[in-house]
Amino acid sequence: FEVDPEFTAYSRMSDQFETVRFDEFVVKRLSTYGVANLRGWRLRFFSEVSIGVSLGAVGALTACVACLKQSTLRVRYSDKLFKDAWEIARLLQDNKSSGASAYAALIDSAYPIVFSSTWPTFSAKPIISASSPTDDPVWPIDFALVFSGKIVKGEAVVRSIESAKGELEDGGWQTYLDMLNLVSAEGAKALGQLLKKGTSEDAIERLFDLMNQYQNLLHFVNLSTPQLDTIYANVHRIANKSLNRVGSGAKISGLGKGGEMLVALPYGEHRKELEAWTNEAGYSLDYASWRD
Numbered sequence: 001f002e003v004d005p006e007f008t009a010y011s012r013m014s015d016q017f018e019t020v021r022f023d024e025f026v027v028k029r030l031s032t033y034g035v036a037n038l039r040g041w042r043l044r045f046f047s048e049v050s051i052g053v054s055l056g057a058v059g060a061l062t063a064c065v066a067c068l069k070q071s072t073l074r075v076r077y078s079d080k081l082f083k084d085a086w087e088i089a090r091l092l093q094d095n096k097s098s099g100a101s102a103y104a105a106l107i108d109s110a111y112p113i114v115f116s117s118t119w120p121t122f123s124a125k126p127i128i129s130a131s132s133p134t135d136d137p138v139w140p141i142d143f144a145l146v147f148s149g150k151i152v153k154g155e156a157v158v159r160s161i162e163s164a165k166g167e168l169e170d171g172g173w174q175t176y177l178d179m180l181n182l183v184s185a186e187g188a189k190a191l192g193q194l195l196k197k198g199t200s201e202d203a204i205e206r207l208f209d210l211m212n213q214y215q216n217l218l219h220f221v222n223l224s225t226p227q228l229d230t231i232y233a234n235v236h237r238i239a240n241k242s243l244n245r246v247g248s249g250a251k252i253s254g255l256g257k258g259g260e261m262l263v264a265l266p267y268g269e270h271r272k273e274l275e276a277w278t279n280e281a282g283y284s285l286d287y288a289s290w291r292d
Helices: 024-037 057-069 079-092 100-106 154-167 172-197 201-221 226-238 271-281
Strands: 006-011 016-021 113-118 121-126 141-147 249-252 260-266 284-288
Touching (some): 024 057, 057 079, 141 271, 154 172, 154 201, 172 201, 226 249, 226 260, 271 284
Antiparallel strands (some): 006 016, 141 260, 141 284, 249 260
């Protein structure tokens, strides 16, 4: 078994496909898994996005390897297939993967998915099943992904988490996890309320505030970077409550230490300002919902 450490991936920054390399950490972990489960194969990857930009590339990669293990090239979701992909994702991310990106790579949904997990159990359902939206639901938010310019390094994330875990004594780590879980759960409820209430300013403001609270909590474990902090600060400079009544939301979209910042704005407002600032500051607006 062999893993090619180089793969071809599209770079939004250069607007072309480039040859990039896996972290040595990833190559070693994939090789260990492959020797045990995929003897006789040589893996080489081609990707629309690079590993480490927080766009779910690791989830897609692990889904592909799981399909290979089950000797199928046609992705038909099953819990067994997902569990295999999740197991590989945990291996590559030092048991820190929730499995969400692997799950997203294996399923299709017209609505956001509410996903939660504690290995080896998980729950996933379309938010529509819990929200009972109106017959003609309204989605009053613009979403965007702004690339920080820094690739996420899994080992650096693990080191930061382990360091913070050691510093938070006397139950502090569990308290911190409880706070993250609470904010995440309230965020899922806020998404449901958006489908119910549509353009309700209270519902929009609630979601934005929860996104910001989650991002601020990540400073406890040093998972932000100066680039991410710069994006966060300028998003709130461009779109704040003194300008639009509901503010804006911003949080990392992946593990942290780089990658993408997920930005949420009130629908139809601040688009030009965000595009102008990212161009001027040299950041890449990798996705904007209003361009779809």
